[in-house]
Amino acid sequence: MRVRRALGSVLRRRREERGQSLVALAGRAACSPAFLSEIERGLKDVSVDRLVALAHALDLSAGDFYLELSRALGTTDAGAPRSWPADPRAQLRLAAQSLGPTALRSVVDFSVYLAATQAAPPRRRIGFTL
Numbered sequence: 001m002r003v004r005r006a007l008g009s010v011l012r013r014r015r016e017e018r019g020q021s022l023v024a025l026a027g028r029a030a031c032s033p034a035f036l037s038e039i040e041r042g043l044k045d046v047s048v049d050r051l052v053a054l055a056h057a058l059d060l061s062a063g064d065f066y067l068e069l070s071r072a073l074g075t076t077d078a079g080a081p082r083s084w085p086a087d088p089r090a091q092l093r094l095a096a097q098s099l100g101p102t103a104l105r106s107v108v109d110f111s112v113y114l115a116a117t118q119a120a121p122p123r124r125r126i127g128f129t130l
Contacts, residue, residue, distance in 0.1 A: 005042035028057035
């Protein structure tokens with residue numbers, strides 16, 4: 001519910017900043033004004049496709065729209081790079097800390113499955129061919 005309200009407030013604020021009516025924006029995004037009104041009030045869920053269409057109708061990139069949404073949700077460091085260790089073993093340790101034993105077993109089983117079903121990459125010949 002919190003995400004829907006934040007999403008609706010971002011849409012409404014952007015629409016009002018551009019001086020567009022509900023009808024005009026809905027027409028540009030190919031949706032009904034009633035549906036857009038419900039989205040702005042946080043009453044309806046919206047698909048990613050429709051959300052991207054609304055962002056483009058507001059002359060926003062999808063990335064800018066999601067960044068603004070993350071800020072509205074209280075994420076202050078949305079643009080800051082995450083510190084992630086360069087060492088793959090340290091990355092695995094950090095990622096596995098939040099997983100339980102069952103989830104870790106599923107990851108291992110899936111990794112084994114992928115390794116067993118994927119063909120080896122073709123070997124490149126070294127040297128000259130005649």
